[in-house]
Amino acid sequence: MPAPAGFAEIQRAFAGHIRDPEGTPAPADIEARRMAIYRNLFFNNVSSLLQQGFPVLYRCLGQERWDALMRQFLREHRATTPLFPALGQELVAYLGEEREAQPDDPPFMLELAHYEWVEAALLFSDEEASPDLADPNGDLLTGVPMVSPLAWNLSYRFPVHCIGPDFQPQTPDSEPTHLVVYRNRSDEVAFLKINLVTQRLLQLLKGQDQQDPQTGRETLKTIATELRHPDPEQVISFGMGLLDDLRQRHILLGTRRLLG
Incomplete structure (x- = not known):
């Protein structure tokens, strides 16, 4: 009989599945209904937060392409900060350094994302114009x-x-x-x-x-x-x-x- 998975292993499996539901199976000992709740909460919270930071990009892409971008971002990117205000910078880094361009991408996508991120970066900056x-x-x-x-x-x-x-x-x-x-x-x-x-x-x-x-x-x-x-x-x-x-x-x- 196989030994039960350790807590860290369960955490990795759990996180891997909610980031990439199609490519990573859910942990076997978590009820499917509950797992679906976690998946939706995670995706919707991150997507909603980034919609607020990139409202023009969101409207230009439309819901379907935006959702696809969010899925790619969650699946492929590894953030370097846990701070929510810095999440926009993570998306810009992903678009500029990691993501492969898609045929239906607007050609201005990276520049528009950077421009929208700048506004938030200045708003939250600790610098003072004293x-x-x-x-x-x-x-x-x-x-x-x-x-x-x-x-x-x-x-x-x-x-x-x-x-x-x-x-x-x-x-x-x-x-x-x-x-x-x-x-x-x-x-x-x-x-x-x-x-x-x-x-x-x-x-x-x-x-x-x-x-x-x-x-x-x-x-x-x-x-x-x-x-x-x-x-x-x-x-x-x-x-x-x-x-x-x-x-x-x-x-x-x-x-x-x-x-x-």
């Missing part, structure tokens, strides 16, 4: 502008901010879509579509050398040099308004406070 980090009223030309840690500079092949059930592009745009997704001081997440020059400006400001930072004017001069603009002062004049607009949106915190 005025203590910068002088909110500092001169953005003569001082050193500070980019909020809650402002993410992103580029996508598809216009992810426009995608929905009624607009599902099948080919990428001829030019990438550049966005800043950010959390303001009211803890609201918003986005701003930007051009390449604004993206480069934010990259330069974000990558400032801590030992030898550039003022706003110096950064705009760098931009003018890179553009080979014949009139750098015109770039600086335009840049003044741009810097101020970024501060009004809380993408810039202000200027770096002087120590001492």
Whole structure:
């Protein structure tokens, strides 16, 4: 007579079955009715949670394709965190690194999932856009502008901010879509579509050398040099308004406070 299965073995069999009901048999000593309850609770809870985090992707896929994606995710992915708020990041990692694309996948699926995840990531981020980090009223030309840690500079092949059930592009745009997704001081997440020059400006400001930072004017001069603009002062004049607009949106915190 075979020895009874150990508790850990039963746990593995139980978990394997609820993750993959079609490919893994249920433990023999658990009533089928109860096993069905566990299966449905597990699937529905995870699916419902991810629907809330990826509402546009869910509507674009429709129920049948969404359910198939959830089955694949539960069957094939091994999460690295037990935290429910991080489950969306696990789905994005699965789509980008593990899952084989399916013939009926929308071509924008990974990018849209990433864009939707960013909103939740910023909402739950422990980073603070505190005025203590910068002088909110500092001169953005003569001082050193500070980019909020809650402002993410992103580029996508598809216009992810426009995608929905009624607009599902099948080919990428001829030019990438550049966005800043950010959390303001009211803890609201918003986005701003930007051009390449604004993206480069934010990259330069974000990558400032801590030992030898550039003022706003110096950064705009760098931009003018890179553009080979014949009139750098015109770039600086335009840049003044741009810097101020970024501060009004809380993408810039202000200027770096002087120590001492």
